[in-house]
Amino acid sequence: MPDIMKPTPLAPTYEPSRLRIEQTDITKLATTAIVNAANSSLLGGGGVDGAIHRAGGPEILEECRKIRARQGGCKTGEAVITTGGRLPAGYVIHTVGPVWNGGLKGEPELLASCYRNSLRIAAEHKLDSVGFPGISTGIYGYPKEEAAAIAVREVQQWLAAHEWPKEVVLVAFDGQARQLYERQLASGS
Numbered sequence: 075m076p077d078i079m080k081p082t083p084l085a086p087t088y089e090p091s092r093l094r095i096e097q098t099d100i101t102k103l104a105t106t107a108i109v110n111a112a113n114s115s116l117l118g119g120g121g122v123d124g125a126i127h128r129a130g131g132p133e134i135l136e137e138c139r140k141i142r143a144r145q146g147g148c149k150t151g152e153a154v155i156t157t158g159g160r161l162p163a164g165y166v167i168h169t170v171g172p173v174w175n176g177g178l179k180g181e182p183e184l185l186a187s188c189y190r191n192s193l194r195i196a197a198e199h200k201l202d203s204v205g206f207p208g209i210s211t212g213i214y215g216y217p218k219e220e221a222a223a224i225a226v227r228e229v230q231q232w233l234a235a236h237e238w239p240k241e242v243v244l245v246a247f248d249g250q251a252r253q254l255y256e257r258q259l260a261s262g263s
């Protein structure tokens with residue numbers, strides 16, 4: 075067909091982004107689920123894990139104990155789901171990040187698996203929205219910039235290929251983490 079007769083392609087319709095960054099305490103986040111940076115015992119700990127169990131109450135630990143009885147905890151890179159107890163979020167997805175050990179012990183792939191397996195659980199349960207802390211970037215010592223790059227990449231790839239969850243929030247606990255996420259978003263897309 076001559077060029078002049080070809081229909082003008084429609085301008086792409088505007089789709090509001092399904093990924094956003096929020097600087098907050100994740101225990102205050104009212105997403106359908108929040109993700110916990112747990113350890114393989116699933117019995118709680120410090121950091122965001124301690125904060126989630128404190129704010130959510132004993133029901134979360136009760137369900138964690140049942141999961142332990144069934145499958146013996148949670149391996150690094152994997153994820154399980156419990157109630158959110160008294161949290162504003164209805165559910166907690168517990169994932170176990172890798173301990174940073176120099177970067178040549180499979181840490182990047184294990185961290186990516188944490189994001190993918192948590193998102194898979196959210197999709198299986200058709201959860202609307204999920205908030206993630208910076209898994210492994212506290213006590214487990216993962217370099218924050220590399221971890222932010224993996225988080226943004228994995229979430230964007232998941233959202234491009236899946237309908238659920240509808241929205242993902244990457245939670246920054248401080249201004250430095252927020253800037254790292256914002257830079258990754260600006261450079262990556």
Ligand code: AR6
Pocket residue numbers: 098099100101111112113118119120121122123124125171207208209210211212213214215216245246247251
């Ligand atoms: N809201 C949002 N982010 C937070 C909060 C909060 N309330 N508290 C901490 N962070 P960490 P890890 C950020 O150490 O490195 C526990 O003992 C924090 O600034 O909680 O995966 C577990 O039981 C950091 O960026 O988790 C494990 O044993 C990020 O959350 C171990 O720590 C993760 O820091 C897991 O270590």
